[in-house]
Amino acid sequence: MNASYDVKFWETRRNKSSKKPSYEVRWKVGGREKSKTFGTKALADNWLSDLRQAAKRGEAFDVETGLPESMLKAKKARTWYAFAVAYVETRWPHSAAKSREGMTDALSNVTPVLTSDRPGRPDGETLRRALREFAFIPADRRPAPSPEIAAALRWLEAASLPLTALEDAKHTRAALEALSLLLDGKAAAASTFRRKRAVFHHALEYAVELEELSANPLDRVKLRRTKANGEIDRRVVVNPAQARELLVALTYCGRKRGPMLVAMFACMYFGGLRPAEAAGLREKDCHLPESGWGLLTLERTRPQSNKRFTDSGEGHDERGLKHRDDTTTRDVPIPPELVKILRAHLETFGTAKDGRLFRTRTDGVISGSAYAKIWKQARSYAFTPEQVASPLAARPYDLRHAAVSLWLNAGVHAPEAAERAGHGVDVMLRVYAKCIDGQREIANQRIEGALAS
Structure with missing residues (x-):
């Protein structure tokens, strides 16, 4: 990676050359201008915020791609597990404590499902602890893993499906089914499912932004659940x-x-x-x-x-x-x-x-x-x-x-x-x-x- 700390940002601007509304994020790394276009201003502003947060944390930016180290790590991820770990690292500074907890909880639900039938699979509780208490915590905040947790993490790294496997509807549906159930196998409340699905959806949108997926696979899978109206009893x-x-x-x-x-x-x-x-x-x-x-x-x-x-x-x-x-x-x-x-x-x-x-x-x-x-x-x-x-x-x-x-x-x-x-x-x-x-x-x-x- 040809890295540089010389980074400059411009405000998001409307792309006037296109008939359909679009918005352009522009920044410069090591004297080389970069840009990325989004369909909505909200998406463009989110991307720009991610870049600025990375610079504020002191991350080096890749001169070729224009991406900070954390984004580059997510872009180079070849498995869902590696991508999810990098995604958490990127989103952590933007999120409140309860949002971090919800993000970790949702990703810990889907990650064990997005694995192959590799021998030596740890039990569900051990996998969940390995994800919640270690993998989905930023590297500088992780505790020393026990031998049991370290073994579970090695299994996850080896067994995790490629990120592109989510373009197959059966894997995306399996992840949604996991989000719809509680740990005891009972159906989760509609509000709980909606909240966890939103986390999963945002993670996949991030993969699309990094051009690791061509489109968000959740848009092609319909899982019928009773809508939560949020009304007070x-x-x-x-x-x-x-x-x-x-x-x-x-x-x-x-x-x-x-x-x-x-x-x-x-x-x-x-x-x-x-x-x-x-x-x-x-x-x-x-x-x-x-x-x-x-x-x-x-x-x-x-x-x-x-x-x-x-x-x-x-x-x-x-x-x-x-x-x-x-x-x-x-x-x-x-x-x-x-x-x-x-x-x-x-x-x-x-x-x-x-x-x-x-x-x-x-x-x-x-x-x-x-x-x-x-x-x-x-x-x-x-x-x-x-x-x-x-x-x-x-x-x-x-x-x-x-x-x-x-x-x-x-x-x-x-x-x-x-x-x-x-x-x-x-x-x-x-x-x-x-x-x-x-x-x-x-x-x-x-x-x-x-x-x-």
Whole structure:
């Protein structure tokens, strides 16, 4: 490889010479200009972002092809396994911890399927561990493999099918079938299948961009699955009285843990915050007047993931708001009741050293499993046995669903409710369609009035 670190990039531009809209990415390596054309601006921008990220990481670029070392490795891959390892290496810097975990999970499902009948195949659990805990982790973050894992990786390298084998529909279908099943052989939820299929589809699109495949083979294989509409089950939504009963019940859960979490759960119900947003809430983000409405200015979140997927090496990364630029903030007006709860929380418990409102005894971020355990206990105190057995507020996240449902049913305009919740309007209306009460009667009255006029 004739390598150079002398790289220059230009912004994506519209290709005016073609009748069909196309977009051109241009860059220069060692004084030699390179370009690549894409059918959409999004694809072109993604490619340019990959190139820039590689340069930012200090990768050398090949003068002949114009590709950085990581892309060149993927382009030269002859097997699906080698390609998938290179793909993860390339995508890792672009992805949040939960996205990395999802990418690794999906590729670990399909890779054992895309192998030949080579003797000495390790058991499924060993193969999955070898992929999730070693192969699909960047080289500089991998632990030392045990002899068992090393043997499994050698088998994968030898048995993996050529990348071009995916142009045969039977192999692509086998991969999709693997994505549609859970580890116990039962059918995966439609949303789970859709999420994993999206990862596989993107990986194959990347192979097409590198010209290792002529077209995405998934486009030729149809696997019928029930479509997930993403709508919230209205049975999970608590009313205001039930929400307050749950908050009171939390004060009886342990000497400190339950009382310390009251304000966190109150933020989810009265403010519609996501759990990761509540976990990242700092004192400086809160405007809490002595009377009237307050304001939360959300800026940082603390999403939880496995330590091997986070940049910090801890269970929680610090990130910007979901689906937003790192510098974007979101204002959430909060009612006097929540203002009072937060003021009491600060007076009683103070903050962590970095200003966070909600913390463990050692100033850490409270884990999802810890507050889920307390939540389960609070439900048993606040609800009847029949309600405990029902889906009603089964998860802390259901408090957020209850908040948005309450806003919409109170007549808050959809754009305002979406802004407070951090949703797109179209997504919010689709997700909460079944939770909006009284709309049929209102529609009937309006139609009747129009007919009578």
